[in-house]
Amino acid sequence: MGKEYFFDKPKNVKRLLLGFYIFLFVILIAEFFIHKHIFFRWERYPFFYAMFGFVAFVGLIIAAKYILRPVIKRREDYYD
Amino acid sequence: MINTVPPAAIFIIGALFIPLFKGKLKSVYLLLLPIVGFINLINIPEGSHWAIGFLDYQLVFGQVDRLSLFFGYIYHLISFIAILYSIHVKDDFHHMASIFYAGAAIGVVFAGDLISLFIFWEIMALAATYLVWARKTKESSGAGMRYLLVHLFGGLCLLAGIVIHVLGTGSVEFGYLGLNGLGTLLIFIGFGINCAWPGLHGWLTDAYPQTTATGAVFMWTFTTKTAVYVLARAYPGTEILIWIGAIMTVFPIFFAVVENDLRRVLSYSLINQLGYMVCGIGIGTHLSLNGTVSHVFCHILYKALLVMSMGAVLHRTGKIKCTELGGLYKSMPLTTIFCIVGAASISAFPLFSGFISKSMVVEASATGGMVVIWLMLLFASVGVLEHAGIKVPFHAFFSHDSGIRTKEAPLHMLIAMGITAFLCIFVGVLPGPLYSLLPYPVNFEPYTASHVVTTLQLLSFGALAYIFLLLSGIFPAEMRATNLDVDWFYRKPVAAFLWFCNVPLTVFRNGIQTFSSRAIKAISKFATDPLIVPETIFKGIQLGVLKALRGTPDETTPKIAALEFEINRLIKMKETGRYYGTETPRRPVGLAVLVSFALIFLYLIVYMIV
Numbered sequence: 196m197g198k199e200y201f202f203d204k205p206k207n208v209k210r211l212l213l214g215f216y217i218f219l220f221v222i223l224i225a226e227f228f229i230h231k232h233i234f235f236r237w238e239r240y241p242f243f244y245a246m247f248g249f250v251a252f253v254g255l256i257i258a259a260k261y262i263l264r265p266v267i268k269r270r271e272d273y274y275d
Numbered sequence: 276m277i278n279t280v281p282p283a284a285i286f287i288i289g290a291l292f293i294p295l296f297k298g299k300l301k302s303v304y305l306l307l308l309p310i311v312g313f314i315n316l317i318n319i320p321e322g323s324h325w326a327i328g329f330l331d332y333q334l335v336f337g338q339v340d341r342l343s344l345f346f347g348y349i350y351h352l353i354s355f356i357a358i359l360y361s362i363h364v365k366d367d368f369h370h371m372a373s374i375f376y377a378g379a380a381i382g383v384v385f386a387g388d389l390i391s392l393f394i395f396w397e398i399m400a401l402a403a404t405y406l407v408w409a410r411k412t413k414e415s416s417g418a419g420m421r422y423l424l425v426h427l428f429g430g431l432c433l434l435a436g437i438v439i440h441v442l443g444t445g446s447v448e449f450g451y452l453g454l455n456g457l458g459t460l461l462i463f464i465g466f467g468i469n470c471a472w473p474g475l476h477g478w479l480t481d482a483y484p485q486t487t488a489t490g491a492v493f494m495w496t497f498t499t500k501t502a503v504y505v506l507a508r509a510y511p512g513t514e515i516l517i518w519i520g521a522i523m524t525v526f527p528i529f530f531a532v533v534e535n536d537l538r539r540v541l542s543y544s545l546i547n548q549l550g551y552m553v554c555g556i557g558i559g560t561h562l563s564l565n566g567t568v569s570h571v572f573c574h575i576l577y578k579a580l581l582v583m584s585m586g587a588v589l590h591r592t593g594k595i596k597c598t599e600l601g602g603l604y605k606s607m608p609l610t611t612i613f614c615i616v617g618a619a620s621i622s623a624f625p626l627f628s629g630f631i632s633k634s635m636v637v638e639a640s641a642t643g644g645m646v647v648i649w650l651m652l653l654f655a656s657v658g659v660l661e662h663a664g665i666k667v668p669f670h671a672f673f674s675h676d677s678g679i680r681t682k683e684a685p686l687h688m689l690i691a692m693g694i695t696a697f698l699c700i701f702v703g704v705l706p707g708p709l710y711s712l713l714p715y716p717v718n719f720e721p722y723t724a725s726h727v728v729t730t731l732q733l734l735s736f737g738a739l740a741y742i743f744l745l746l747s748g749i750f751p752a753e754m755r756a757t758n759l760d761v762d763w764f765y766r767k768p769v770a771a772f773l774w775f776c777n778v779p780l781t782v783f784r785n786g787i788q789t790f791s792s793r794a795i796k797a798i799s800k801f802a803t804d805p806l807i808v809p810e811t812i813f814k815g816i817q818l819g820v821l822k823a824l825r826g827t828p829d830e831t832t833p834k835i836a837a838l839e840f841e842i843n844r845l846i847k848m849k850e851t852g853r854y855y856g857t858e859t860p861r862r863p864v865g866l867a868v869l870v871s872f873a874l875i876f877l878y879l880i881v882y883m884i885v
Contacts, residue, residue: 198605200605202673212742215735215742219736222732223732225728226729226732229724229725229728231729232725232726234638234642235649243729244729244730244732245732245736246736247653248657248735248740249736249739249740251654251658251737252660252661252737252740255528255529255532255654255657255658255661256532256740256749257749259529259533260533260749263529263532263533264533264751264758267533267759267760268756268757268758269758270757271755274757274766
């Protein structure tokens, strides 16, 4: 076993994630203290962007994994 | 005021002298080219310069206005960075091809007429092909050939369009064209092939991952952004571009999720980023065109940064696939940091360059009330975060430890990446100087509280989804695989066509060959002495008649025996092919002449009737 690096310690990873979760909470709350510049009706809903980000990401991954990959995946030497 | 020359000339003529220099002097010379070019460029006043008569037309090598100048600046800047990054390369031809390529792209940008534009366009295709071939692998030679063929096809579309357009209007001037006929449509498609429009993008994801580590910086910059430039000049406000652009932002992100080769991920990412630019051109308002042009600037820098960091990984480890990499932050910490800066910039986090340019295009779509387009662009922003923002840095530098321990990237690469990373943050924090260079006056403030918070929410909750999917095991595993794309439509059918030529057609050809060689043999046997056939037939008839009218045996029997002997001799001669033995007298020459005349006469009759 060689030198131990920063992310080799699970404690460091946990700290980083904790910091990230606190940051998420802060930017959710921040929404109530700012004036939102609105173009479309649904932008008025609280946490629209947060929800869009989460749902879009999950949808993207699911579609790519379960629909696209089975269609386009071939052996690595397919073209040889 | 100093004397200036056409901007492309410094690169294209300068490249010819590269082999004359050795060692350190060559490095200095290479780095001086973009600096001298830049000093030349800033001394050229706006307007139209270097018009040269060619046949009945005027070639203009210096159409200088705010749009072309803007592209000129960023092209010189990125050339300097890319040359610095590739300064260790020993192959002179590689340097020459790179600089020709950059020079040709600059030539297109400042071309004021369609003829010189076309010539520079083709130089770009050839020089870029060399950068694919220079990798010298089996894959790169195939990909380079396909790249060349696709671009020659695109070039022919462009040429045909130019010819039709020039014959119709009588003008070779390159300015606003708009879609108004077959000529401009063909030019539009020619530009679109270089811009990697959906369905026409196969060459990009095929060839770009095969380029050399250093040539990639040039490749990822010039061809596609030059296509954006010509579209912005000739087709702003063309409505179909809005849809083409929006589709370009969305479809590649799905492919990028399942791709294993990280430079191929960046190729899909390139198409996605071009989508924002094309969309901005299509919307055609001052806000959206400013968005497109500023996005070109930011995109060239952060995409170069990502490509350089992956190039450094390739340079040090020789590997570029997710399945083979991981944990490299331990041995390449600086490259890791630069890659993360590039990733944050492309994902458009506040304080990074993507934030101040992409948002202009997205806002332009919202201002225009384009609901579907706006949603597509927003969705694509999440997709960018997934593949370029998280996947590229995470799988190369973190993820599972591949056990690879290598050295940090060479110093000149680190400096090139450092400069680029600095510029990405500088432009992101202080967009003012960049905005002041845009073609139209800017009335846009990226750093509003609303904009910052909504962007952070979108991106951070996307990242949260990533953590959630990774921990729950839903996130798709890295797999060694070939993923199909539209290049399948010419790679496989062409391979099938080659098989058809090699197997069934060859069998058919062999059959014909055997048959015809036998036929020829028979004919040549016959033609050696054609008279033998009628002679044999005549003698046969004589024999038959004699036998039928057999009179006194004493008189006819010797005659019949003589004829039978003669016929047997003729048949035997025909079979053995020995005609001119000692026992056979040669036929007189006059007879051959007579036969020839008879054949010519026959031929004349046939000719007259037909």
